[in-house]
Amino acid sequence: MTHRFDSVQIVREGLKNVHYLADDGIAGVVFLADRLAKPVLVEGPAGTGKTQLAKSVADFLGARLIRLQCYEGLDESKALYEWNYKKQLLRIQADRKSDSWEDVHDDIFGEDFLLTRPLLEAITSEDPVVLLIDEVDRVEVETEALLLEILSEYQVSIPELGTIQAKQIPLVFLTSNNTRELSEALKRRCLFLHVDYPDMEREKEIVLTRVEGITENLADQIARIVRSIRQLDLKKAPSVSETIDWARTLVLLGIEHIEAEQAKETLHILLKYQTDIAKAAKELSIEK
Amino acid sequence: MLDLLSGFITELRNAGLPVSLTENLDAMEAIKHIPMEDRDAFKYALAATLVKNNSHWRSFETVFEVYFSLRGPEYAIDGDVDADEFWREMQEQQRQGEGNGGSGGMEGLSPEELMKILMKALMAGDQAMMRALARQAVQRFAGMEPGRPVGGTYYLYRTLRNLDLEAMLEKLMEISRQEVSGELTALEERLERDEHEDQIEKFKQEIEAEIRRRLVADRGVEAMAKTLRKPLPEDVEFMHASRDEMQSLKKALQPLTRKLAARLARKRRHGRKGPLDFRSTVRHSLSYGGVPADPQFKYPRPAKPELMVVADISGSVAAFARFTLMLVYAIQGQFSKVRSFVFIDGLDEVTEYFKNTEDISVAIHRVNTEADVIWVDGHSDYGHAFEVFWNKFGKEIGPKTTVLLLGDARNNYHASGSWVVKEMRQKARHVYWLNPEPKSYWNTGDSIVGEYGTFTDGVYECRNMRQLEAFVEKLA
Numbered sequence: 203m204t205h206r207f208d209s210v211q212i213v214r215e216g217l218k219n220v221h222y223l224a225d226d227g228i229a230g231v232v233f234l235a236d237r238l239a240k241p242v243l244v245e246g247p248a249g250t251g252k253t254q255l256a257k258s259v260a261d262f263l264g265a266r267l268i269r270l271q272c273y274e275g276l277d278e279s280k281a282l283y284e285w286n287y288k289k290q291l292l293r294i295q296a297d298r299k300s301d302s303w304e305d306v307h308d309d310i311f312g313e314d315f316l317l318t319r320p321l322l323e324a325i326t327s328e329d330p331v332v333l334l335i336d337e338v339d340r341v342e343v344e345t346e347a348l349l350l351e352i353l354s355e356y357q358v359s360i361p362e363l364g365t366i367q368a369k370q371i372p373l374v375f376l377t378s379n380n381t382r383e384l385s386e387a388l389k390r391r392c393l394f395l396h397v398d399y400p401d402m403e404r405e406k407e408i409v410l411t412r413v414e415g416i417t418e419n420l421a422d423q424i425a426r427i428v429r430s431i432r433q434l435d436l437k438k439a440p441s442v443s444e445t446i447d448w449a450r451t452l453v454l455l456g457i458e459h460i461e462a463e464q465a466k467e468t469l470h471i472l473l474k475y476q477t478d479i480a481k482a483a484k485e486l487s488i489e490k
Numbered sequence: 491m492l493d494l495l496s497g498f499i500t501e502l503r504n505a506g507l508p509v510s511l512t513e514n515l516d517a518m519e520a521i522k523h524i525p526m527e528d529r530d531a532f533k534y535a536l537a538a539t540l541v542k543n544n545s546h547w548r549s550f551e552t553v554f555e556v557y558f559s560l561r562g563p564e565y566a567i568d569g570d571v572d573a574d575e576f577w578r579e580m581q582e583q584q585r586q587g588e589g590n591g592g593s594g595g596m597e598g599l600s601p602e603e604l605m606k607i608l609m610k611a612l613m614a615g616d617q618a619m620m621r622a623l624a625r626q627a628v629q630r631f632a633g634m635e636p637g638r639p640v641g642g643t644y645y646l647y648r649t650l651r652n653l654d655l656e657a658m659l660e661k662l663m664e665i666s667r668q669e670v671s672g673e674l675t676a677l678e679e680r681l682e683r684d685e686h687e688d689q690i691e692k693f694k695q696e697i698e699a700e701i702r703r704r705l706v707a708d709r710g711v712e713a714m715a716k717t718l719r720k721p722l723p724e725d726v727e728f729m730h731a732s733r734d735e736m737q738s739l740k741k742a743l744q745p746l747t748r749k750l751a752a753r754l755a756r757k758r759r760h761g762r763k764g765p766l767d768f769r770s771t772v773r774h775s776l777s778y779g780g781v782p783a784d785p786q787f788k789y790p791r792p793a794k795p796e797l798m799v800v801a802d803i804s805g806s807v808a809a810f811a812r813f814t815l816m817l818v819y820a821i822q823g824q825f826s827k828v829r830s831f832v833f834i835d836g837l838d839e840v841t842e843y844f845k846n847t848e849d850i851s852v853a854i855h856r857v858n859t860e861a862d863v864i865w866v867d868g869h870s871d872y873g874h875a876f877e878v879f880w881n882k883f884g885k886e887i888g889p890k891t892t893v894l895l896l897g898d899a900r901n902n903y904h905a906s907g908s909w910v911v912k913e914m915r916q917k918a919r920h921v922y923w924l925n926p927e928p929k930s931y932w933n934t935g936d937s938i939v940g941e942y943g944t945f946t947d948g949v950y951e952c953r954n955m956r957q958l959e960a961f962v963e964k965l966a
Contacts, residue, residue: 231538234523238523242538245544382753393516394537394543427677
């Protein structure tokens, strides 16, 4: 089997070209995921670019992104496959006399009548794909078991058809916001990647690549202020996406250098709780 | 290599990390693809395959440092060298390493000059320079000798005392102020300070790593790993937690409460079965022309428990009480009502403190400073506290109330007042006692948890987060 990436460095460069700045850990795990043919479980606080990672990798590989958004009550008919019941009915009614029972039976459980859902689609696809299973912690523990076969063997078993093997092994990313502990069985099958808030240097780079028309000076200042705010004991620390929003706002307002007054007026973009805003304003001594 | 890795994994297991066999195999597979010389990549590769929980990361990192810290390119070990010889060799390498580091023989520098270089390095954020300086500082100030039976913290303390990084911070601030030639605004001042603190913190880490490296060289990997072994956050005992551990516990508490709340809410929603609701079924049948096509069921709506927390906050168990209160209030949505009382020998209600603030830590602080809990001498007196509780609030205990009693039941040989607990149990739905002491200490000395225990629905040992979490889940 051929590998997608030659080295960690190439992963890093490639992701950078599609405006995703990976650190050593992220690039290393993506590289390993390809080499070991294992899914990656990405965990971390909201808004640190977990979903974006999968999108960027797809972008970089020129692969199609297939996304399965998880939610409570997700079942196999929405995740794996479903029989096209209406079409089967039509088939049976279309020529009632000519076919024998065996023919009809074999026929209506053929691939023509199968509706593929994201997971099945990902492994049957001919062209390269990246599979993203988003917010996997939202499904119930029992539903998790649905994923196990595809994650470890890259195959799906359909009782009427048999086992469908993957034509090519897709890169799989699972994201989790950690609202509950995932089962051991699932964790064991994955590589684990914790994406945390970036350090100051990387955050600055991210702001520079993501926000158009921003000056280096302003990006630097933004990254510093955000780092200071994250050190406070807050209900919800500002995420990377909020940092970017804030940077965009400042650019739109035509601010070149952040003064205390402007910072105070725009803090609500960065922080979403009134107590947090008050605390940050006080701590950064914006309010005297 | 394989030996090293299996030793490493055994140590991870000893530290409490659950590493399964498949994960072990994955790790072996993974390191085939990553060159060991690239230490960061190597570390992440191992982490990705072995550590599946972010709160275990710190433990992993410590073990990794111990096992692989000597395996960087500059510390190649050739065969079995005995400790003394190796020690000398390391010193040798040290000197060479610094020569290569571009600092030009730091041996000859006076302390003042050293400080100047350090200041520059911190200003510029020069990592390589800081590393070289950390080595130099440890060599100079820590006074490490092979085979000396003292812990790494001692050396760290000695080194840091000599470096006086506090004063360094002020000096750096001074420079920053001069650079802009004038006053910094409050915001800029704050940012500069954070920047410098960050650099100094990095430098401290370099020093710690350096000390650890030397200790490993001196004592061997296994011995070092054993001394550095720290419990995972969820296994830290409340009663003996250090300040650092308290911090990490606090951090661990937040995601934990979120998980707990999600789990409890789910539990409440699911798994409901109920008998047919005849009335509702008939009403719904009207839209189908009287055919009961849409049967309705009476789903049980389990009542959310009402909670009364009565906590001993005297010195020995204060940390435990604080944590339990934090946890309970963080998931208070799962209870219909939470009231909390704290006592030492007097008793005070503190529910109000939690009501008026969103920030639990503020409330906890108020509990510690404002609550009126001292009656005579400030030594735990459960008997008196319970009597006061019964007289003042006893009538508010109803059949829906669950009472949680927190404490080690070390009563200083006062009257026990256990009749109160007995009375409570008759009125309340449940009475539970949570004890932060290990079970083997119960009923020794002045602990009379057994006497109270007979009147409760259960006494639980809650020494760490794991046990506390399990109990709270059972409760709601």
